[in-house]
Amino acid sequence: MERHERMPETPTVETLVKAWRAGAVPRREFLRRAALLGIGAAAANTLLEREAPAQTTQKRELVVGQGGDISKFDPHYSTSANDIRVSFNTFDNLVSRHPDGKLYPGLATEWKSTAPTTWQFKIRQGVRWHNGDPFSSADAKFSLERTWDPALKTRVNTVFTTIDRVEAPDPATVLIHTKQPDPLLPARLAFYGGQIVPKKYIEAVGSDAFNAKPVGTGPVRFVSWTKDDKVVMEANPDYWGGRIDVDRVIFRSIPENAARVAALLKGEIDVMVLLTPDHFDRVNQHPTTRAVGVLYAGLYVLAVNSKVPPLNTPLVKQAMSLAVDREAIVKELWRGRGIAPNGPIARGDNHYDTTLSPLAFNPKEARERLKKAGYKGEPIYIETTSGYMANDKPMSEAIAAMWKDVGLNAVVEVLEYSVRAQKNRERTFKGVWWSDPTSTLGDPDGMMWRLLSPGGPQDYWRHPEFDELGQAARFSLDEKFRGEAYKKMTRVFLEHFPWIPVIQSYEDYGLQKYVEFTPNPNQQFEIRRFNSRMRRA
Amino acid sequence: MRAGFGGFLAYRLFRALIALWLVSTVVFVVMRLSGDPAPLLLPPDAPIAEMNRVRRELGLDRPLPVQYAVYLGNVVRGDFGRSIHFREPAMRVAFAYLPATFELGLTAFVIAALVAFPVGVFSAVRRNSLLDHAAMGFALVGQSAPTFFIGILFILILSLRLDLFPTSGRGEWRHLVLPALTLGAFAMASIARITRSAVLEVQRADYIRTARAKGVGEFVVVAKHTLKNAALPILTITGLQFGTLLGGAVVTETVFAWPGMGRLAIQSIYNRDYPVVQSTVFIAAALFIVINLVLDALYGVLDPRAREKAA
Numbered sequence: 001m002e003r004h005e006r007m008p009e010t011p012t013v014e015t016l017v018k019a020w021r022a023g024a025v026p027r028r029e030f031l032r033r034a035a036l037l038g039i040g041a042a043a044a045n046t047l048l049e050r051e052a053p054a055q056t057t058q059k060r061e062l063v064v065g066q067g068g069d070i071s072k073f074d075p076h077y078s079t080s081a082n083d084i085r086v087s088f089n090t091f092d093n094l095v096s097r098h099p100d101g102k103l104y105p106g107l108a109t110e111w112k113s114t115a116p117t118t119w120q121f122k123i124r125q126g127v128r129w130h131n132g133d134p135f136s137s138a139d140a141k142f143s144l145e146r147t148w149d150p151a152l153k154t155r156v157n158t159v160f161t162t163i164d165r166v167e168a169p170d171p172a173t174v175l176i177h178t179k180q181p182d183p184l185l186p187a188r189l190a191f192y193g194g195q196i197v198p199k200k201y202i203e204a205v206g207s208d209a210f211n212a213k214p215v216g217t218g219p220v221r222f223v224s225w226t227k228d229d230k231v232v233m234e235a236n237p238d239y240w241g242g243r244i245d246v247d248r249v250i251f252r253s254i255p256e257n258a259a260r261v262a263a264l265l266k267g268e269i270d271v272m273v274l275l276t277p278d279h280f281d282r283v284n285q286h287p288t289t290r291a292v293g294v295l296y297a298g299l300y301v302l303a304v305n306s307k308v309p310p311l312n313t314p315l316v317k318q319a320m321s322l323a324v325d326r327e328a329i330v331k332e333l334w335r336g337r338g339i340a341p342n343g344p345i346a347r348g349d350n351h352y353d354t355t356l357s358p359l360a361f362n363p364k365e366a367r368e369r370l371k372k373a374g375y376k377g378e379p380i381y382i383e384t385t386s387g388y389m390a391n392d393k394p395m396s397e398a399i400a401a402m403w404k405d406v407g408l409n410a411v412v413e414v415l416e417y418s419v420r421a422q423k424n425r426e427r428t429f430k431g432v433w434w435s436d437p438t439s440t441l442g443d444p445d446g447m448m449w450r451l452l453s454p455g456g457p458q459d460y461w462r463h464p465e466f467d468e469l470g471q472a473a474r475f476s477l478d479e480k481f482r483g484e485a486y487k488k489m490t491r492v493f494l495e496h497f498p499w500i501p502v503i504q505s506y507e508d509y510g511l512q513k514y515v516e517f518t519p520n521p522n523q524q525f526e527i528r529r530f531n532s533r534m535r536r537a
Numbered sequence: 538m539r540a541g542f543g544g545f546l547a548y549r550l551f552r553a554l555i556a557l558w559l560v561s562t563v564v565f566v567v568m569r570l571s572g573d574p575a576p577l578l579l580p581p582d583a584p585i586a587e588m589n590r591v592r593r594e595l596g597l598d599r600p601l602p603v604q605y606a607v608y609l610g611n612v613v614r615g616d617f618g619r620s621i622h623f624r625e626p627a628m629r630v631a632f633a634y635l636p637a638t639f640e641l642g643l644t645a646f647v648i649a650a651l652v653a654f655p656v657g658v659f660s661a662v663r664r665n666s667l668l669d670h671a672a673m674g675f676a677l678v679g680q681s682a683p684t685f686f687i688g689i690l691f692i693l694i695l696s697l698r699l700d701l702f703p704t705s706g707r708g709e710w711r712h713l714v715l716p717a718l719t720l721g722a723f724a725m726a727s728i729a730r731i732t733r734s735a736v737l738e739v740q741r742a743d744y745i746r747t748a749r750a751k752g753v754g755e756f757v758v759v760a761k762h763t764l765k766n767a768a769l770p771i772l773t774i775t776g777l778q779f780g781t782l783l784g785g786a787v788v789t790e791t792v793f794a795w796p797g798m799g800r801l802a803i804q805s806i807y808n809r810d811y812p813v814v815q816s817t818v819f820i821a822a823a824l825f826i827v828i829n830l831v832l833d834a835l836y837g838v839l840d841p842r843a844r845e846k847a848a
Contacts, residue, residue, distance in 0.1 A: 071622050153590070228800055228801065228804070254706070263705055263706075425573070425575070425585075
């Protein structure tokens with residue numbers, strides 16, 4: 001610290017900075033020479049920041065490069081990541097989750113629970129649809145009911161299963177009655193399925209025409225779509241949250257990772273989603289671009305089929321967890337772009353326990369627990385995809401090696417993605433497999449309980465106490481009770497390991513330096529006044 | 538002789554139809570064997586009942602032979618079903634991608650042919666010269682380096698470093714250069730090599746020796762006597778390459794984010810969008826077959842022996 005303060009006085013540093021200013025020393029050389037002078041990388045970078053003024057632009061359009069094209073505009077017919085990046089900007093939800101992970105007013109200005117099973121939402125007044133129609137509570141009622149209408153066969157019909165019925169007693173009020181008390185209803189409304197669509201327009205033109213020419217209330221409105229090439233949207237000048245800082249937003253589809261990075265470095269795109277750890281430094285050290293990351297609202301876990309021996313023995317699973325060197329995985333495979341989890345709850349979620357330390361790495365203890373469990377070398381299958389999830393296969397191989405070190409007989413088997421989807425559906429995984437659950441509600445209920453509950457997609461293990469607490473926490477409006485319940489559930493979890501949590505990674509984005517953008521942790525890509533801006537000269 | 542040629546074409550047409558039927562059957566079987574689209578359409582936590590509903594809706598709950606019969610009946614009527622992913626008629630989806638594919642495929646083909654023919658002929662005529670070795674060395678690289686690698690190399694050098702062309706996407710002519718070069722590289726190499734060996738082959742023939750013996754100039758020997766006789770194998774390989782360029786641009790289109798049919802096909806396979814996969818494969822197969830038919834007809838024109846054999 002002391003050295004940092006003294007730094008500008010050192011003559012040698014000054015010469016170096018002068019050389020940099022004159023353009024005589026490239027950035028990398030500057031950093032190298034700075035290191036020779038005993039200046040840390042962080043300090044040297046700060047120096048550079050001070051010397052190189054933030055870049056500015058005259059651009060009026062924002063080009064977003066993503067890994068694939070969208071399939072639909074209708075937000076109720078798709079949940080794919082590429083689609084919701086567009087639909088969360090074309091449409092608004094009643095409730096909005098901001099980059100800080102908290103809930104803010106969206107198309108609803110305020111909400112409260114008026115009875116154990118009733119939520120009341122005050123609807124924002126004066127909002128207009130992109131086609132000029134006024135927005136009202138009838139649209140909200142229509143949208144929610146549309147999601148579960150059996151005749152419409154939407155892809156989000158399971159999002160609001162806790163809702164019993166919706167009322168719109170007047171244009172400014174929506175009442176939602178739930179079947180049981182639902183503490184997370186506002187959070188549910190903030191994610192996919194909760195986008196509000198125009199009643200009058202859809203009833204007039206039908207769903208297919210709506211999908212071809214969507215009308216929303218969001219900050220951008222539809223201009224054109226060239227399949228597998230680009231989606232062009234323009235700023236909604238009357239947006240209730242304030243007109244965004246650009247005239248147009250273009251979503252380009254560039255499937256190849258290296259090509260997407262090249263497009264960013266060359267300035268053809270302004271924002272690149274899904275920046276992988278191996279390109280992070282390159283983007284961050286390039287003179288015109290930088291990388292920003294946000295801790296993913298979710299975990300990468302090895303889910304466990306706890307029904308098959310030896311995985312039905314808690315001691316064996318404890319040993320498996322103890323044998324995994326998470327620090328090494330974060331450092332070597334993720335280039336530091338992640339943290340080791342401390343249990344089943346993602347950091348940043350409600351009820352994340354800050355007092356727990358990261359899951360321990362202790363091979364000696366692992367060997368002892370295996371001995372105590374009477375493990376006899378039964379094979380433990382790691383069923384992995386290759387390239388479907390970031391680092392899936394490299395992590396599988398690393399973990400298999402770590403497990404072999406403590407005497408576990410790990411076998412890696414590679415699955416094609418559709419085979420994985422099938423096994424997932426039929427619940428026929430043989431041992432452990434990768435899962436990267438997203439915390440859709442910013443709460444353990446939307447992640448751990450959504451997946452591990454009885455009848456859930458990863459129902460391979462049951463424990464009476466865990467089940468009872470999970471069920472009670474889902475329907476309790478008492479946050480203190482819920483917090484206690486998740487603490488106890490974590491304790492049970494860390495004895496039985498229905499998942500072996502491995503890493504909570506960063507979601508990284510590549511940006512032009514003139515773009516200011518704060519990403520959202522749960523992949524909800526939103527361009528709004530509060531999180532994005534262009535630096536203009 | 539006219540009737541003979543007509544009969545020859547009718548026979549080829551019949552074979553083309555059989556080929557189309559076989560192609561559609563293989564696509565049907567492979568797609569059904571490889572997995573179920575239902576889990577990909579729904580959120581990961583969708584209940585089983587939901588999966589079953591979607592499967593029923595798509596007709597996937599019926600026995601395979603019934604599905605096949607329904608499918609063939611529709612194909613005959615030109616109906617490839619609705620895209621599961623886009624909720625539009627599958628053929629219409631696929632056809633919308635054809636212009637981009639043609640643009641890229643034709644450009645790549647023209648570049649490849651324009652470079653490959655002269656280089657091949659020149660290499661043969663001046664065989665073992667420095668230029669011959671250099672050209673054939675390049676051809677070897679072009680034929681053996683993976684398209685993916687060439688594409689990324691072009692982006693890094695010609696686009697990022699030298700700033701000559703955009704990195705990806707479709708737009709003005711500058712967008713077309715790198716993908717067309719990448720896609721054309723393989724065809725260029727193989728056409729050049731075939732041209733060279735076909736010309737060499739013919740140059741060893743007796744009638745060439747005769748021509749030279751009676752004092753015909755070297756230019757006429759090559760241009761008139763050699764090229765005409767070397768045309769058949771060159772035509773064959775060129776035609777096949779043309780088909781490949783139109784139907785097989787999957788990797789190039791992916792690397793350069795080119796919105797063509799190859800990318801649609803690969804994307805649809807990932808999405809298990811059967812109707813679209815079937816449509817794209819059908820179109821690609823039909824293109825190939827049409828090109829082959831045209832080639833056969835051209836053989837007939839170029840080489841009377843082919844006509845006689847058929848008759």
